């Protein structure tokens with residue numbers, strides 16, 4: 001099977017192959033100050049940025065991202081408004097969106113994929129769309145040039161992982177723990193064990209996300225993984241202190257994983 | 260199970276029926292599926308395999324039958340409402356799920372799932388609840404089978420169903436208030452799913468209706484099939500025929516699917532009554548939430564809308580996928596009734612028949628009362644899914660009695 005590698009995967013592979021550990025912060029689109037937070041993150045060492053399109057029923061998210069989603073929705077954020085604002089971001093790193101499947105299903109996979117592509121989005125993550133249901137979306141995404149980042153969970157038996165990896169574009173999202181997004185005191189042991197299992201079977205960059213809560217935990221995770229996704233710890237800073245705090249935090253994590 | 264005086268039971272081979280097994284991907288027509296985070300896929304697969312195996316195992320079936328009979332009090336009786344029937348110009352029969360232990364049909368499903376969970380080696384149950392009836396049933400089964408139990412309940416529902424909250428706590432379960440979103444059933448489902456994502460090793464998610472990811476809509480239907488099987492037999496004995504109409508209220512749709520299952524392959528008209536403020540079939544469009552593709556009330560961008568109903572158990576913007584299928588093939592109809600009509604029906608049944616119904620079940624009756632003039636002389640079987648003790652305080656406030 002020959003595939004043209006998309007922009008997200010090409011850039012992350014090149015950096016990884018040059019010895020750099022990868023950092024992808026998550027920011028809820030439509031949340032007050034979110035565009036400045038994206039710019040601050042990009043300027044502080046993020047290698048790509050994940051933008052949440054808020055959904056009313058985010059089952060994979062803990063309290064912080066739930067709250068951010070509710071606030072954004074209450075402020076009138078919609079998939080259309082968030083994607084319109086994405087066009088004004090003017091950042092150089094590749095962007096992924098994270099949203100739940102009904103946001104895709106409602107306009108239909110083809111139309112949604114085209115909307116992402118025309119906003120300049122490189123990739124998409126849909127956490128309630130498991131491999132077995134991903135067919136219609138993946139076909140539409142491939143056709144529109146959107147890379148679909150698949151999640152691999154610690155509960156996956158060995159036979160399932162290669163199938164997930166084969167369908168994965170951009171990077172492999174290695175779910176760090178059994179649970180939803182949110183900060184934890186410690187990095188779960190599953191974070192590195194799953195990343196190690198994935199690294200054995202794929203050359204696509206493997207990033208640990210969910211439950212990577214601070215610079216120290218990011219450094220632990222990248223001993224095995226190619227990088228980390230950080231969500232709740234970033235969004236909490238945006239909620240509590242604003243966009244500048246996001247920039248400072250991303251710089252701190254950057255420094256920790258570069259050591 | 261040890262040998263006891265339970266009758267021999269042959270597990271019948273599935274006959275050709277409109278309500279057969281869903282497809283390999285859990286579809287009823289174009290509805291259903293398994294839209295869950297990757298973390299839960301192995302658990303859903305494991306549950307499907309365990310249910311399939313248990314359901315074909317006579318020992319499991321006998322054990323469940325014995326519990327349903329000796330613990331839940333099955334079979335539930337059928338009561339003819341001569342007074343109200345006369346007023347409405349119809350023949351009205353009630354299938355009395357309100358007389359089951361714990362006060363509603365929910366116990367049928369819960370005993371099945373709890374036995375199955377135990378067989379799978381799980382030690383803990385989590386559940387969502389709206390009216391609290393499913394929560395009470397789950398807490399009851401957990402107490403009986405020695406399992407740990409946590410029930411998620413929207414903060415709004417905790418207030419309007421305080422009696423059931425207390426019952427769950429008496430039974431030794433933890434009740435966790437849910438403050439996100441609409442703070443009702445929809446959000447309790449989200450929270451129970453989040454719990455399950457984190458605890459899937461030792462925990463079974465005891466889902467309370469014919470909704471959620473495959474295999475739940477199918478499995479929960481099979482556990483409630485007993486309602487329809489009994490009712491079919493009882494109607495045959497009493498009427499020598501099937502009823503002209505079979506009517507049930509629909510939240511997620513478990514009591515309705517249970518009674519429909521006995522009549523889906525007959526000439527009976529099937530009516531599932533939704534609340535006007537949660538009319539997923541009439542006002543919704545196909546959408547994906549809570550693990551399934553089904554009719555769902557949503558806005559122009561696919562955000563799930565909040566339902567509004569006087570009854571906590573029906574305050575849900577979606578509906579189980581098999582109901583969406585039955586609606587789309589026009590085998591069942593899904594009209595809706597207003598809160599006012601429901602309160603009227605609740606009072607009318609109490610005064611004419613001496614039965615205090617749950618507000619949920621009163622939806623089915625409200626539709627019958629409103630529409631009886633369109634089917635004069637018809638025989639109507641209604642599923643009285645639960646009793647109204649839990650609703651008395653709410654009604655008292657409402658009517659300022």
Ligand SMILES: Cc1ncc(COP(=O)(O)O)c(C=O)c1O
Nearest residue numbers: 392510511512513514572619645
């Ligand atoms: C008495 C009763 N009937 C009906 C329902 C609605 O559930 P379903 O539509 O699954 O039967 C409930 C839910 O709480 C209930 O308590």
